[in-house]
Amino acid sequence: MSDENRLLAERYVVGALIGRGGMADVYQGTDTKLGRTVAIKILKADLALDPTFRSRFRQEAQAASRMAHPTIVRVYDAGEHHAADANGNPVLEPFIIMEFVSGRTLKSVISDGPLDPERAVRITASVLTALEYSHRAGVVHRDIKPGNIMLGEDDAVKVMDFGIARAVSDSSATVAQTTAILGTASYFSPEQAKGETVDARTDLYSTGVVLFEMLTGRAPFRGDTAVAVAYQHVSEAPVKPSEINPAVSRPLDMVVHHALAKNRDERYQTAAEFREELILAGEGQLPAARPEVDASTALFGSPSAAASPTEQALRQLTEDTTVTRTQRRPPVVWIWAGVVVVAVILVAVMIWVMSLSAVPPVNAQSQEIPDLVNMSQENATDTLRDLNLVSSVVEENSSEVVAGNVIRTDPGAKTLVERGSVVRVIISLGAKTVSVPNLMNLPREQAEAKLKEQGLLLGAVSTQSAPAAAAGIVLSTLPAAGEAVAPGSTVDLTVSDGQTSIQDVRGQPLTVASDTMSKAGLNVISQPDASCVRQSGDLVTAQSLPAGSVPQGSDIVLEYCTGATPTAPSDTPAAP
Numbered sequence: 001m002s003d004e005n006r007l008l009a010e011r012y013v014v015g016a017l018i019g020r021g022g023m024a025d026v027y028q029g030t031d032t033k034l035g036r037t038v039a040i041k042i043l044k045a046d047l048a049l050d051p052t053f054r055s056r057f058r059q060e061a062q063a064a065s066r067m068a069h070p071t072i073v074r075v076y077d078a079g080e081h082h083a084a085d086a087n088g089n090p091v092l093e094p095f096i097i098m099e100f101v102s103g104r105t106l107k108s109v110i111s112d113g114p115l116d117p118e119r120a121v122r123i124t125a126s127v128l129t130a131l132e133y134s135h136r137a138g139v140v141h142r143d144i145k146p147g148n149i150m151l152g153e154d155d156a157v158k159v160m161d162f163g164i165a166r167a168v169s170d171s172s173a174t175v176a177q178t179t180a181i182l183g184t185a186s187y188f189s190p191e192q193a194k195g196e197t198v199d200a201r202t203d204l205y206s207t208g209v210v211l212f213e214m215l216t217g218r219a220p221f222r223g224d225t226a227v228a229v230a231y232q233h234v235s236e237a238p239v240k241p242s243e244i245n246p247a248v249s250r251p252l253d254m255v256v257h258h259a260l261a262k263n264r265d266e267r268y269q270t271a272a273e274f275r276e277e278l279i280l281a282g283e284g285q286l287p288a289a290r291p292e293v294d295a296s297t298a299l300f301g302s303p304s305a306a307a308s309p310t311e312q313a314l315r316q317l318t319e320d321t322t323v324t325r326t327q328r329r330p331p332v333v334w335i336w337a338g339v340v341v342v343a344v345i346l347v348a349v350m351i352w353v354m355s356l357s358a359v360p361p362v363n364a365q366s367q368e369i370p371d372l373v374n375m376s377q378e379n380a381t382d383t384l385r386d387l388n389l390v391s392s393v394v395e396e397n398s399s400e401v402v403a404g405n406v407i408r409t410d411p412g413a414k415t416l417v418e419r420g421s422v423v424r425v426i427i428s429l430g431a432k433t434v435s436v437p438n439l440m441n442l443p444r445e446q447a448e449a450k451l452k453e454q455g456l457l458l459g460a461v462s463t464q465s466a467p468a469a470a471a472g473i474v475l476s477t478l479p480a481a482g483e484a485v486a487p488g489s490t491v492d493l494t495v496s497d498g499q500t501s502i503q504d505v506r507g508q509p510l511t512v513a514s515d516t517m518s519k520a521g522l523n524v525i526s527q528p529d530a531s532c533v534r535q536s537g538d539l540v541t542a543q544s545l546p547a548g549s550v551p552q553g554s555d556i557v558l559e560y561c562t563g564a565t566p567t568a569p570s571d572t573p574a575a576p
Contacts, residue, residue, distance in 0.1 A: 007032075008081045008095055014040055021161065028100060031076075034378075038076065039098040045091060061096045064162040066137055068370040068383040071130035073150070073160035074099040076379070101158045106210070107146035113217050114245050117252060119155065120214035121282035125275050126157035127207055132271035134162065135200040136368060142198060144206035145187045146213065185226035186219040190262045193230035201264040204274050208259025208267075211278075215252065216244040220260065234262065251281035258287070369423060371413035372406045377427050380406045388419040395427050403430035433484035436491055439474045440481070444495050447474045451491055459490030463497035465549060467521040471498025502556070504547040510538040510560040521552045528562040538562070 006014045012029050018039070019026040029040040061078035068074065077097035085091050106123065109115070115123070127149060134141060141148075141162055150158040189205035191198055212220045220238035223229040241256055242248040255278050261267035268274035277287040367387050372380040381391040401407045410424040411417060434454050439447040448458045459478075466475055478492040479485055500520045505513035514524045522545075529541045544557035 006083075008040065008093075009077075009079050012038065012040055012077075012095075012097060014042075024096075029097070031097070037100045039073075039100045041096040041098060042081075043094045045085070045093075058094065062386075064096075064098075065383075065386045066139070067134060067162065068372065068375070068379075069130060069133045071126050071157050071159060072133065072162075073101060073158050074379070076382075098160070099158075101150045101152055101160070103150050103152035103156075103158075105147055106149040106151055106214070109151060110146055110213055110217060114247075115214045117215060117248055118282060120211060121252070121278055123149075123151070123155060123157055123214065124207060124211045125278055126155075127159060127210070128204075128271040128275040128278070130157065130159040131200070131203050131207065132275070134159075135203070135271060140198060140200055141203050141206075142192075143184065143187075144203050144210060145184050146210055147184075149210070185229040186221065188230050188233050189264070190234045191264060193233045199264070200271070201267060201269060204259060204268045204271060205261075205264070207271075207274070208256055211259065212238065212241055212256050215241040215248050215256070218244070249281065249284060251284060251286050254287055255281045366416045367419050367421075369409060369411055369413055369415045369417060372409055372425065373413070374401060375406050377404055377406065377425070380409075380425055384423055384425070389417070390420065390422045391425045392422050393425050393427055395429050397430065397432035398428040399431040401428035403428050431486055434487055434489075436477060436479050436481050436483050436485060438481040439477050439491075439493070441469070442474050444472045444474065444493065447493060455487040456485070457488065457490045459492040461493045461495060464494050465499045465501050466496040467500040467519065467552065469496035470552070471496055498552055499549045500552045501549055502545060502547055505543060505558070506540050508540055510540055510558065513540045513543075513558055517556050517558070522550070522554050522556045525555055525557045527557055527559045529559040530562050532561040532563040534561045534563045534565050 008014060008029075011033050012031055015028040015030065017025060018028050021041075024041045024043050027040045027042065029038050030036070031038050058078065061075055064073075064075040065078075075096060075098050079095060081093040081095055083091050083093055127144070131141065131144070139162060141159070143161065144159075148159060148161045150160060152158060185193075187206040187209045189198065189202040192202060209220060221229050221232035221236065223232060238256075238260055240248075240253045242250065242253050255274075258277070259267055259274060268277070281287055367389060369389070370383060370387070372383065375383070377393065381393070384391045396407065398407050405428050407426045407428050409426070417423070434456065436456070437450050437454055439450060442450070444461065451458055464475055466473075469475060473496045474493055475496055476494045478494075479489075485491075500522070502517060502520050502522065505516055508516075510526060514526065517524045525544075532541055538560040540558050541561050542557075542559040545554060
């Protein structure tokens with residue numbers, strides 16, 4: 001069954017195939033209603049038969065539609081298309097309509113070789129910005145990898161495929177239940193590999209893996225099978241990126257090391273924290289000092305509960321548990337070390353408690369207003385509706401925002417409000433304009449005064465001959481009357497010069513010549529001319545004013561022939 005040129009939901013035309021994934025194929029398409037290019041994700045036929053997968057596919061659309069951020073691929077629509085296979089059997093095809101992003105995947109970019117560290121830092125920072133937004137919305141991506149990161153013009157980052165994400169609050173779901181579909185082993189976090197519940201820090205680990213791959217051109221762990229790679233994520237430490245690519249600085253080594261900590265409590269806790277230290281490292285500054293040693297040898301190692309029984313047994317076999325007591329009390333240095341550690345913990349707790357008071361309370365009924373500036377009215381109202389917020393559209397002029405797009409919202413972006421709250425969406429009418437007034441047949445002075453009343457300026461003034469208009473009367477304007485222009489614009493005037501143009505009417509019948517001169521605004525005076533030989537009718541023999549431009553209302557004398565008509569020769573011969 002050919003997918004191209006099909007029509008979905010009587011609106012979306014399916015175009016060329018542009019990508020394949022584990023769950024769906026992606027096509028370039030056209031939204032015939034809005035006339036825009038979109039990406040269409042269609043669930044694979046074998047999975048569409050499974051109600052569980054169809055349900056997960058719908059959840060993908062619901063989760064992703066909540067995302068409205070420049071670094072995240074937007075989801076516009078979703079539905080199910082009834083079609084027929086090659087044998088004519090009915091099939092159901094769930095689909096999602098997404099923003100079309102022109103560019104390359106980060107995967108294809110990395111295939112060309114390691115990226116310049118500065119470029120890798122810039123791309124990773126944008127990915128972390130997207131994750132910071134999604135984590136605030138309560139959604140963990142769970143499948144951050146180069147194939148899910150698009151790079152547009154000037155390396156503009158768009159993170160896509162939040163389809164395998166679930167709300168952070170859904171803590172009962174584990175990766176072990178969905179390993180056949182969700183995630184990619186090369187980018188698994190240790191907790192994913194062990195089938196534990198995941199949280200936002202899982203995405204940060206995967207981002208660390210992507211950063212490692214951008215800096216070195218390969219993933220930190222490789223193996224013949226997915227199981228072998230997953231085991232390395234759990235039990236083996238990665239090499240420093242600088243050992244593979246000497247262009248990588250020591251500060252970047254430290255950031256990667258911190259991001260790839262096996263214990264999630266020891267790695268970055270938020271995307272903002274990760275991004276902040278990454279940017280500092282990109283500038284050559286060392287991040288907060290952290291021992292680059294295995295967690296098991298640190299003063300405060302991983303909790304024993306985090307290790308599996310097998311790991312604990314291996315540790316007991318390899319460690320010397322014999323202890324020789326040489327004194328009855330611990331050395332003084334350890335006592336002071338303990339006092340310092342306790343003091344540091346108490347200070348940290350106090351700072352944490354004080355910071356909580358500065359953060360507005362968040363509950364299940366609260367919702368953060370997204371940044372809708374420069375978004376179209378339709379997309380903005382759809383986004384608010386999906387967040388269970390009510391939009392109230394207000395229009396106003398703006399010279400900075402395109403007509404039909406959002407200028408601002410009230411309350412503003414990132415404000416926490418109750419679900420069901422009304423959000424005023426201010427839509428641009430474009431730049432403020434005024435209409436050019438009708439100045440026809442007005443004297444120049446009155447026309448200029450009328451322009452000032454409209455907030456317009458008098459521009460160039462040119463003259464033109466017009467028989468019916470006195471000198472100084474407005475004949476036309478540029479721009480024309482009724483056209484919309486910006487306040488303060490200039491309007492050019494064409495006014496009458498008080499002249500009229502006449503032609504040479506000699507040889508014309510008197511009645512025709514008189515009518516022509518009258519229409520030109522002249523006073524016609526007729527005088528007979530008996531000196532001429534009259535041929536036929538009263539023909540004009542002379543005019544007092546020459547052809548050309550003359551003052552309006554002038555007198556013109558037209559002389560017409562009244563001489564004798566010549567006698568025809570006689571046919572009778574003369575008498576002898």
